[in-house]
Amino acid sequence: MTAVDDTSTGAGTATAASVAVRPSGERTGRTRTWLVVVRYLLLGVLALIYISPILFMIVTSFKTRADAGGIPPSWIPNPFSTQAYETILTATGTPVLTWFANSMIAAVLHALLVVVTASLAAYPLARMAFRGRGVVFAIVIATLLIPPVILIIPNYLIVSNLGWLNSLVAIIIPTAASAFGVFFMRQFFVSLPAELEEAAILDGANRWDIFLKVILPLSKPAMATLALLAFLTNWNDFLWPVYVLFSADVQTLPAGLSTLQSANAVRYDLLMAGAVIASVPVLLLFVFLQRFIIAGVSRSGLKG
Numbered sequence: 690m691t692a693v694d695d696t697s698t699g700a701g702t703a704t705a706a707s708v709a710v711r712p713s714g715e716r717t718g719r720t721r722t723w724l725v726v727v728r729y730l731l732l733g734v735l736a737l738i739y740i741s742p743i744l745f746m747i748v749t750s751f752k753t754r755a756d757a758g759g760i761p762p763s764w765i766p767n768p769f770s771t772q773a774y775e776t777i778l779t780a781t782g783t784p785v786l787t788w789f790a791n792s793m794i795a796a797v798l799h800a801l802l803v804v805v806t807a808s809l810a811a812y813p814l815a816r817m818a819f820r821g822r823g824v825v826f827a828i829v830i831a832t833l834l835i836p837p838v839i840l841i842i843p844n845y846l847i848v849s850n851l852g853w854l855n856s857l858v859a860i861i862i863p864t865a866a867s868a869f870g871v872f873f874m875r876q877f878f879v880s881l882p883a884e885l886e887e888a889a890i891l892d893g894a895n896r897w898d899i900f901l902k903v904i905l906p907l908s909k910p911a912m913a914t915l916a917l918l919a920f921l922t923n924w925n926d927f928l929w930p931v932y933v934l935f936s937a938d939v940q941t942l943p944a945g946l947s948t949l950q951s952a953n954a955v956r957y958d959l960l961m962a963g964a965v966i967a968s969v970p971v972l973l974l975f976v977f978l979q980r981f982i983i984a985g986v987s988r989s990g991l992k993g
Contacts, residue, residue: 743968744764745764746964747961748764748765748766749762749958749961750774750962750965751766751770751773752767752770752773753770753958754772754773754956756768756770757957757961758957772958773956773958773959773961773962776959776962782937783937783948784938785942785945785963785966787937787938788941788942788944788945788946789966791939791940791941792924792941792942792967793970794857795857795861795941796919796920796923796924797920798861799860799861799864799919799920800915800916800917800919800920800923802861802865803865803915803919804870804912804915806870807867807870807871807874807915808874808905808912810866810871810874811870811871811872811873811875811878812878812904814826814829814871815874815875815876815879816879816886816904817896829872830868830872832868833868833872838928841928841929841932844929847863848863848933854933854935855933855934855935855936859934860923860926860930860933860934861923867919869918870915870919873911873914873915873918874911874912877908877910878904881904881908886899886904889902913978914978917975920974921971924942924970925943926941927943927944927947930944931947942966942967946963
């Protein structure tokens with residue numbers, strides 16, 4: 690009888706313990722759920738704060754001139770109007786579509802040149818052993834400490850002597866040799882397994898074949914990221930085009946929009962419409978290349 694009583698007592702104790710533990714587990718699950726909810730609410734608020742200027746820019750571009758300059762500003766156009774876009778796209782003194790095309794051509798070609806030159810320079814610094822490699826890489830990194838504004842006069846003299854003034858070549862080539870691009874691609878190349886090259890060498894491939902057929906296909910995320918960064922740098926550049934481009938038909942969009950601003954200082958609807966046009970390629974590129982950007986950035990810092 691005693692044994693039976695002990696057994697029943699033990700079973701009753703285990704049941705009571707499980708009953709006692711269950712509410713605690715439920716509370717833990719509810720706490721985690723609330724933490725997740727609070728986290729997403731905070732992220733939503735932060736996202737709204739960050740995108741609110743973009744939303745206000747888009748909203749203002751669809752306002753009338755009077756509504757855009759109204760105080761206090763409103764979030765809803767009253768009335769909804771496309772007058773700003775019609776004005777900015779048809780004005781003869783401000784050829785926005787021409788500026789847009791010039792900026793697109795210059796930014797795309799500049800990005801391609803940056804990727805090509807950076808990849809060719811970064812591969813030997815990352816995967817080939819030669820005397821002075823560390824010194825060369827240190828010099829490349831040291832150039833990142835030079836403020837770009839210091840190079841305006843030397844670059845202007847070079848461009849002038851080459852006869853490139855007032856042409857898109859002047860904003861495509863001078864900054865195509867990117868020290869940051871070399872550093873970025875070198876970091877990505879270092880993170881690739883050395884066994885891939887060893888296997889290619891055993892198959893009879895030379896360095897050029899390894900670079901073209903093994904390294905570059907694996908480096909698409911890094912190249913896409915670098916191309917986007919180079920595109921944005923050239924697309925948003927304002928100071929250099931002002932110095933080397935003089936005619937309206939070869940002007941780029943940022944410099945052209947500054948002319949639009951000086952000519953229409955109080956036309957906020959026109960300014961916002963021009964800003965929307967300038968933002969569209971950047972947003973589209975980020976949407977289509979974001980997975981490459983994340984992969985490229987995450988892998989480029991794995992090894993030093």
